[in-house]
Amino acid sequence: MYGLISQMRRASASIGTNIAEGCCRKSSTEMARFLQIAMGSAGELEYQLLLAHDLDYLKDPDRDRLSTQAVELKRMLSSLMQKVKAVN
Numbered sequence: 001m002y003g004l005i006s007q008m009r010r011a012s013a014s015i016g017t018n019i020a021e022g023c024c025r026k027s028s029t030e031m032a033r034f035l036q037i038a039m040g041s042a043g044e045l046e047y048q049l050l051l052a053h054d055l056d057y058l059k060d061p062d063r064d065r066l067s068t069q070a071v072e073l074k075r076m077l078s079s080l081m082q083k084v085k086a087v088n
Helices: 002-023 028-054 060-087
Strands: none
Touching (some): 002 060
16 A cells, blocks of 8 residues: 555656646747656556555545546646647
């Protein structure tokens, strides 16, 4: 359980970290690349939530709430990625 929690913390921290790093880059192409990395971390987190539920570490209401938030985060990232790509 400790290992899974550690992975979930790293994945969730990576999302914000990559968005921040992308914002500091000089081009929209670089920003888009870091947003893609953030999206990958969001996908990892979404899977880890499913795994935590399957292993009975996470109950249905918590899994549902957190999964809904992860999906919404991915939608927001996708929208931001589209806007950044339109700048090119």
